[in-house]
Structure formats: C-alpha cells, structure tokens
Amino acid sequence: MLDMFAGASDTSSAAIEWSLSELLRHPRVMKYLQEELSIVVGMNRMVEETDLEKLPCLDMVIRESFRLHPIAEFLTPHQSTKDIEINGYYIPERTLPNGMSPNDLDMEEKDGLTMPRANPLLTIPTYRLLV
Numbered sequence: 639m640l641d642m643f644a645g646a647s648d649t650s651s652a653a654i655e656w657s658l659s660e661l662l663r664h665p666r667v668m669k670y671l672q673e674e675l676s677i678v679v680g681m682n683r684m685v686e687e688t689d690l691e692k693l694p695c696l697d698m699v700i701r702e703s704f705r706l707h708p709i710a711e712f713l714t715p716h717q718s719t720k721d722i723e724i725n726g727y728y729i730p731e732r733t734l735p736n737g738m739s740p741n742d743l744d745m746e747e748k749d750g751l752t753m754p755r756a757n758p759l760l761t762i763p764t765y766r767l768l769v
Contacts, residue, residue, distance in 0.1 A: 649709045652754045656707035657699060659755070671695045672766075681768040707747070 661668040674695045679685050690697070721731045746756035 648754065653703065653707075653709050655755055657703040660703050660706065661699065667695075667699065671699055675766070681766065684767065 661671070674693060675685070678692045679689055685693070685696075719731065722729050748754050748756045
C-alpha cells in the first residue's frame, strides 16, 4: 500500500532527479539544452505547454532519461538483454550505450515502485529566470 501511495507522489521527483543526474554526466547536452531554452523561452518567463513543440532537445532529454531510468520497474531495461544488430550496428549483451562506464557517476537505484536513486543527487541547481 505504501508503494502505491509513493507511486502517486514520488514519480515526478524521481524523474527530475534522474534527468538532472544525466545532464550532469553530459555537460555538452546540458549546455545545448540551456541554449535552446534561452532562445525559445527566454529568461523572463517559464516554459509553457505551447513552447514544447519548439523544444526538441528538451523532448529528447526527457525521453532518454525515461529510457535509461524508467520510473517503474516493469518498463524498458537499462542495458541490452541480448546480442543484437540494429541498422548495421552490433550491440553486445549487457552493454550500456556509447560504451559508457557506470562508474562515471553514481547511478545506483534503490528497489521500490518509483526506482529512486540509492544515494541522493548532491547538486545545487541555479535559477534560470531573470524575473
């Protein structure tokens, strides 16, 4: 029952924390996303639903974060489950994308319905808006 309650309230925070973790691991992508947000949204207002179709990088970051860190245990696995060839690329079993090493950043997960980080993400996000 507790997992059901947590699933209703904890999924958003877990998704945001995993997305921030991935952006910290990939500063080039974070910089590109920041530039896209500055151009499309500017520094004087928050992102609105009407902006989303003009933010392809944000869409890709969210999708990739959900692919790597699904918010429920039964979604997409985190690594390849068998040897496979896709569009001429050979992907060995039990490998991470782009030859990534899991040791670059602590990305360990805890058991639970929302799959939170095992260790909290220690970072201080800065406020983007100038308002």
